[in-house]
Amino acid sequence: xxxxxxxxxxxxxxxxxxxxxxxxxxxxxxxxxxxxxxxxxxxxxxxxxxxxxxxxxxxxxxxxxxxxxxxxxxxxxxxxxxxxxxxxxxxxxxxxxxxxxxxxxxxxxxxxxxxxxxxxxxxxxxx
Numbered sequence: 001x002x003x004x005x006x007x008x009x010x011x012x013x014x015x016x017x018x019x020x021x022x023x024x025x026x027x028x029x030x031x032x033x034x035x036x037x038x039x040x041x042x043x044x045x046x047x048x049x050x051x052x053x054x055x056x057x058x059x060x061x062x063x064x065x066x067x068x069x070x071x072x073x074x075x076x077x078x079x080x081x082x083x084x085x086x087x088x089x090x091x092x093x094x095x096x097x098x099x100x101x102x103x104x105x106x107x108x109x110x111x112x113x114x115x116x117x118x119x120x121x122x123x124x125x126x127x
Contacts, residue, residue: 009121020084022099033102038095049073096120
């Protein structure tokens with residue numbers, strides 16, 4: 001199993017930036033995708049961004065439409081920590097951000113394919 005711990009959430013003004021991190025432990029070698037899902041109050045969970053790794057450890061990044069061009073996902077070389085650099089933040093980005101991993105070859109641009117979840121970190125963007 002993989003255990004996840006998010007950090008970096010907080011309160012920022014619109015137009016500002018914030019950097020989230022997710023530290024993975026356990027069987028990190030089993031991770032196919034590792035990324036971020038968010039949920040705003042009263043709304044469905046929404047895919048934000050994720051990284052996938054192929055058999056040769058080459059990575060690919062995917063982004064949800066609302067954050068394309070504003071957020072950047074990255075990881076360290078050991079695939080134990082994933083970061084989400086959020087820029088040009090908008091009030092509609094306000095949500096609990098969950099780190100999540102998939103250990104199977106699944107569709108990763110939706111929340112349903114992920115196997116393990118962190119506890120979430122709150123991001124609040126004021127207007």
